[in-house]
Amino acid sequence: MLQIRSTKRLLGKYTHNTGFLLILILLFALVLRLIFFSGMGTSDDLAYSRYAANIGKGIEPESVLTLSTRLGIIYTTAFSYKLFGINDFSSVLFVFLTSLASIILIFYFGKLLFNEKIGLMAAFLLSFFPLDVFYSTKLFTDLPSAFFMALGVYVFLYSEMKSRLKYGIGYMLSGIFIGIGYLIRESVLLIVLFFIIYILYKKRVKKEYFLVPLGVLIIIVFESLLFLNVTGDPLFRFNASQKYLEDAVIQHNYFGRLDFPTGLFHYPWLFLTNNLLSFFYIFVFIAIGYAIIYRKKESYVMLLWLLPLMIYLAFGSSSLTQYIPFKAADRYTYLFTMPAILLLAFFLMDKNELMKKVIMPLTLMLLLISSIGAVYLAENVVISDNLKKLYSELKSLGKTIYLDDRSVKAIDYLSGYKNSLDLRKYPNNFSGVKDAYVVINSDMIRRYKDVNRFMQFPDEIENPSKSWKVIKQIGKCQEAVTIYYVK
16 A cells, blocks of 8 residues: 555655646747747738638639638637737737647647657657747738647547547547537648548547547538628638639749659658758658658558658648649648657657767757757748838838838738728839839848749839939848838
């Protein structure tokens, strides 16, 4: 009896220490994310912000922009705006919280599949994983959608291994969480590959498995009814998504991914050259090889998640009507970040003495230093100080002002969407423009051209007329924002 009590006290102490270490890891993650806080950028995040701020106006039935249909990110951001107003903090709060929640979730994944030590190692690795740190304070859908997808997978595996809940409630919840992830970003549905391969691996089909797609279907039906009421089209999101992909193929050649055969190597090249991924994934691929070569069966479930989604992202189609590969973007890899980090933690916690005393500590030191450096050096496209200074200057002008589309949206955001300035997008030419101001944001123009090779600006933007008078120049060289007055 005394031995049993002593064992319980030791277990209690170990659990207490585990909780304390997890809190320390979360605090470390919190500090790191605040140090590298990004805030709003000038890309998709501005669109999400605008939709959230104007949520009371509903969705334009004529709109085909797929970003406007991701209700999960739009409604949560709108709620944040209602609580804290429109600012950089409230804009990214939901993403920030799901980043921290992912660290807790990956600990419980490690504990479920392996043990608490591996769970803590996985949590620590994710706390400074550069991709997560970089995107944790940006208003993008990849991180929060991946969190809910992973939560769905966790609940499913917990139901398989531990849960004694009646009526398959765990399996239903799994589907609902994945459905919530789908509301944030549609690529979450690729997790179906994991479930299919899991069933093939287990060589059995339980009746409870059908509750997972039922849970997803409940969310999709709810969304379809909402779109039917607002736009008259229950398939509005699907149609908008397909239309966007078709337009992107024409406008961008889908970022070079349609070039054969070079387009097939975009993701392998991304893993080798992208600093937010490459340092970690060198060791992730070693961990994958380790798990396969040494037949570590306890890691197979994570391999069934990681490998199919990684392969599909590299070579599969993002469209259901034609072959359109996924853009090679680092943030898209969030679909399999969780199993990748778990496999790395499993590898580093091998009981081999050389691993414990040499390889693991050196690897952690290398990853920590390289990760902080990668985030520090990463190109961070945010609303620049130049744009903020420009907004202050424009408020005193009192006439019509012509800007590029993204600068107009950035100014609207900076005003809290209460902008009273007469801002207009560039016309096809300036021959009829009189007694007005023209703003040329050099950095923004350059970024437009990098993204869309077909983007055309009026000749005067490339070569301002000598009759235009320079009123103010903010910044220098390629980053400069220049205000001209046109008589």
